[in-house]
Amino acid sequence: MSEVFDVVVIGAGAAGVGAGRRLAKAGASFLLLEARDRIGGRAWTIGGAWPVDLGCGWLHSGDVNVMTAIAEALGLHVNRTPAPWQRQSEEHEIKAAEQARFRESFSAFEARIEALAEKNPPVAASAYLEPGNPSNALIDAVFGFISGASLDQIDARDYARYQDTGVNWRVSEGYGALFAKIAAPLPVRMATRVRSVRAGVGGVVRVESDRGVIEARSVIVTAPTSTLARIDFEPRLGDKIEAAAALPMGAAEKLYFALAQPEEFLVDSHLFPRADNPVMGSYHMRPMGRPLIEAFFGGDLARGLAEAGTDAMTDYAREELAGLLGSNFPSRLTFIAASGWARDADALGSYSYAKPGFADMRAVLAEPRPPLFFSGEACSRARYSTAHGAFETGQDAAEQALAFLGYSEPSPRA
Numbered sequence: 160m161s162e163v164f165d166v167v168v169i170g171a172g173a174a175g176v177g178a179g180r181r182l183a184k185a186g187a188s189f190l191l192l193e194a195r196d197r198i199g200g201r202a203w204t205i206g207g208a209w210p211v212d213l214g215c216g217w218l219h220s221g222d223v224n225v226m227t228a229i230a231e232a233l234g235l236h237v238n239r240t241p242a243p244w245q246r247q248s249e250e251h252e253i254k255a256a257e258q259a260r261f262r263e264s265f266s267a268f269e270a271r272i273e274a275l276a277e278k279n280p281p282v283a284a285s286a287y288l289e290p291g292n293p294s295n296a297l298i299d300a301v302f303g304f305i306s307g308a309s310l311d312q313i314d315a316r317d318y319a320r321y322q323d324t325g326v327n328w329r330v331s332e333g334y335g336a337l338f339a340k341i342a343a344p345l346p347v348r349m350a351t352r353v354r355s356v357r358a359g360v361g362g363v364v365r366v367e368s369d370r371g372v373i374e375a376r377s378v379i380v381t382a383p384t385s386t387l388a389r390i391d392f393e394p395r396l397g398d399k400i401e402a403a404a405a406l407p408m409g410a411a412e413k414l415y416f417a418l419a420q421p422e423e424f425l426v427d428s429h430l431f432p433r434a435d436n437p438v439m440g441s442y443h444m445r446p447m448g449r450p451l452i453e454a455f456f457g458g459d460l461a462r463g464l465a466e467a468g469t470d471a472m473t474d475y476a477r478e479e480l481a482g483l484l485g486s487n488f489p490s491r492l493t494f495i496a497a498s499g500w501a502r503d504a505d506a507l508g509s510y511s512y513a514k515p516g517f518a519d520m521r522a523v524l525a526e527p528r529p530p531l532f533f534s535g536e537a538c539s540r541a542r543y544s545t546a547h548g549a550f551e552t553g554q555d556a557a558e559q560a561l562a563f564l565g566y567s568e569p570s571p572r573a
């Protein structure tokens with residue numbers, strides 16, 4: 160007779176790895192099933208002369224981020240150089256006074272949302288912009304990067320609930336590499352796509368994959384909101400599917416160039432192409448001192464470029480950089496790699512945002528339905544859209560499954 164696992168975890172991204180780590184510590188019998196042929200999901204470091212992250216790269220809230228200590232305990236290096244996003248190098252296109260006004264306007268905008276969003280009826284975050292403020296375009300651009308969507312698409316309360324200390328660090332070897340390292344001792348069956356989950360007789364759940372049936376006493380689901388409805392659940396999970404639809408995936412994409420003359424730029428410097436239009440890339444020069452540019456696109460621009468393909472994304476970035484740094488500049492760039500999350504069938508975007516009026520859907524999505532438990536970045540109330548938030552939801556789901564299975568005391572995270 161085949162084994163009945165205590166827990167089957169669907170997905171080996173940050174949430175699945177978080178769940179697996181907790182289950183291993185408890186001594187539970189479990190298996191992670193992963194549709195892709197690699198671990199990490201939206202956490203993905205690719206090698207080469209320098210490791211680059213096509214998905215998550217920043218340890219947001221690095222000073223309190225659970226992944227910081229785990230990375231260091233595993234022998235990886237945490238780079239604590241501050242993030243350069245809010246600084247424009249050498250006043251290119253955006254003068255110092257305009258940058259100062261932007262920073263002030265952004266803080267005031269965030270303060271209004273934090274003070275009022277929970278008290279007022281639910282509205283889109285754009286309702287909290289100060290009408291006529293010349294920094295509004297740049298604020299909207301930044302939200303395209305943060306949320307993968309524009310201010311009129313996202314719920315203000317959801318944003319108010321997001322917690323961040325403003326400290327952003329990086330894993331020198333790559334954030335994706337960290338998740339792969341944590342997962343190395345865990346039992347993962349790769350290239351195994353789960354098609355259906357059926358609660359059966361005798362408390363056994365049948366998990367049907369394209370590589371056979373696996374049985375378990377409980378299941379942790381980590382699929383992103385964009386693909387959850389593809390799994391056929393019996394009994395049906397109508398409210399979860401509705402919650403996932405109210406928490407769609409935004410779009411964010413990355414592109415890396417190698418620099419022929421890196422000394423032209425300061426280490427960890429940054430350029431926005433303009434301040435008067437939210438449709439633009441963000442360019443991080445010499446990240447961690449490496450001779451690279453990391454380009455970042457958000458929102459509709461990111462989705463359009465990903466759908467148009469890598470050449471279109473590369474051409475767009477070269478053109479914006481030529482506008483900033485001169486028409487000869489692109490000849491000094493060599494393409495290294497680009498993401499395509501919006502066209503990746505197992506992601507269909509970057510991270511979840513809540514549509515206006517639907518911030519509470521994160522709790523609906525996360526609610527346990529024993530023997531089924533739910534995790535993934537979209538389930539986090541305060542750390543959604545992040546890798547550490549996803550990891551924590553995986554650990555929480557593992558705690559819930561262990562309690563359901565009768566394992567003793569919960570343990571602190573990590």
Ligand SMILES: Cc1cc2nc3c(=O)[nH]c(=O)nc-3n(C[C@H](O)[C@H](O)[C@H](O)COP(=O)(O)OP(=O)(O)OC[C@H]3O[C@@H](n4cnc5c(N)ncnc54)[C@H](O)[C@@H]3O)c2cc1C
Nearest residue numbers: 170172173174194200201215216217353535536545546549
């Ligand atoms: C461009 C970009 C930049 C980002 N930057 C940052 C950052 O700087 N810092 C940060 O903290 N976060 C960042 N993020 C977000 C972060 O990467 C995600 O929030 C996090 O990795 C999500 O983890 P997850 O486990 O919830 O989902 P996923 O990583 O999507 O994992 C889910 C896994 O489940 C698998 N799966 C789904 N359905 C099935 C099925 N039916 N059967 C089997 N397997 C299945 C998928 O293949 C996937 O591997 C970024 C993301 C992107 C795209």
